[in-house]
Amino acid sequence: MNDDDFGLLDTDDTLEIFKLKNVPSSKDREEADFVARRKPIKDSEFTTYEPAFLKVHEELRKGLRKLKPFDSTETNLEEGRFYILDGILLFLERVDVEEKERKIPSGNRVRKDGRTRIIFENGTESNMLYRSLGKQLLNNGKIVTETDSSIENELFKNANIVNEDDTETGWIYILKSKSTNKDIASIKDLYKIGFSKVDVKDRVKNAKKEPTYLMADVHIVSTIKCYNINPHKFEQLLHRFFAEVCLNVDIYDENGRRITPREWFVVPLPVIDKVIDLIIAESIVNYRYDSVLQDIVLRS
Template sequence: MSDKEFEKYETMFRQVHKELKEGKRRLAEFNNTETNLIEGKFYLVDGLLAYLEVSKAEKILKENTSGDRVRLEGRTVTIFENGTKSNMLFRSLGKAILKNGKLITDTAENIEDELWKNAGIVSEEDVKSGWIYILKSKSRNSEISSLKDLYKIGFSTSNVSDRIKNASKEATYLFADVDMVATYKCYNLNTQNFESLLHRFFGECCLNVDVYNAKNKESPPENGL
C-alpha cells in the first residue's frame, strides 16, 4: 500500500490509539469469530492494530464427520497499522485474533450512533452537525456560585467532553470546571446560523460578568451564558 493510500487509515489508527489512552475504547476478549469479527471494527493482532474494512464472508454449509454445520467463510480486506493490506481469509483472521489478539471496543458515541441508525432515528444520509450542551459552573467564586439558575447553553461541533476538558483555563467557562447537565446531538444543520439563533434566543437572559484569569487580567466570556 502506498503512503498516499495509507494516509486516511493512519489518521484512523492514531485516533484509536488516542481513544484507548483516554479510556473511550478498551481491549476486550475476542472469543467468537462469527459474532466478534465485524466489518468496520478494530482489532489488536500480534501487537498491531488492524481495521477490518471489508468482509466478504458468507454462510456456507460445511460437511463434517460430526455432522453438517453452517459457518462463515470468505475473504477480507484488512488494514494493519504498519501500512500493510491483506486479503486473508475471514476465519484465518479470526484465528489470529483468538491466538494472540483482542477486540477493541467502540466508543460510547459510536455505539449511540449505531443504535440511532438501527432504530431508524437517523439514516446514512444524515450528517451529524454537533451538539447542543447545557453546563453548570462549578466555580468557587461566591458571586457566581450564589446564582442558583446559572447555566451555559451553547453549541459545539466537537464532542462536548473534549470541548470542556480544559474548562478551568477558559474564560467562556468562567475559569472553572463544569458539570454536564445535558447534551443533544444535532443533524443536518447550518452550524453557524444555528449557534447565532441560540445566542439571539437567550440574549435577554445572558449574564454580564467581569471575569479575570490567573494573571488577574480581565477576560470577558463568550456569549451563551
C-alpha cells in the same frame, strides 16, 4: 490397530503411516496465508487511514475504548472494527464472505469464510481468509471496543422508521437455563441476553450440546423482533450496561474444551425489560445499572 496388545505393529515402519509428508498443518497454512498476503500500501492511500489509527490509540489512552478478549470468530469478527494482533492495530475494512451450511454432530451450522481486506497501522494490507484471521486473533489478539457514542449512533440510525417493505434484522432474545447443575440452577435471576439472525427456536434447539447455553436446554423468556437497527449493536449496549453482573463460569464441551460464555447475566427480568425500553427510547445513555440496588439509576 487398537487390538494390538503385544505391540506387533508398534515399529518405526508401521508408525510411518501416521506421519504425513509434504502436507502442511492447518496452523502452517493459516500462518502462510497471513504472511504471504501482507504487502505495503501506497503512502497516499494510507494517509486516509492513519488519522483513524491515531484516534483509536488516543481513545484507548482516555479509556473511551478498551481491549477485550477475542473468543469467537462468528460473534467477534466484524467488518468495520479495529483489532490488536501480535501487538499491531488493524482495521477490518471489508469482509467478502459466503455462508455455507455444514453438518456437525450437534446439528447443521452455517459456516462463513472468504477474503477480507485488512489495513494495519504499519502501512501494510492483507486479503487473508476470514477464518484464518479469526484463528490468528484467537491465538494472540484482542478486540478494540467501540466508543459508546459510535455504538449508539449506529443503533439509533433509522431505528424508528418501519414500513411494509422492511424485513427483520434479527431477534434479541432472553433465555433462562434449565440446567440441573446445582452451581447454575441455584443462581437466582440468571438470564442469557443475545441476538439471532434465525428463528430463536431453531437457534436453541441443540442448546444442551453447546457451551454457550451452559450445556443445557433453555426456556425462551421473550424475543424482540428488530427492524432497521443493528441487533448486534443492541446486544452490545445491553452487555455493556450489565457488564458488572456478567456470569463468570467455565463450561466444557463434549470434547473437553473450556469455553467461558459471556452472554449470561445475574439481573432481575423486570430490569432487563426496562433497559430494553430505554434503549429503544434512545435514553439509555442517561442511566447505569447499580448491582447493589439491583436497579437502574441516573448517571451522576
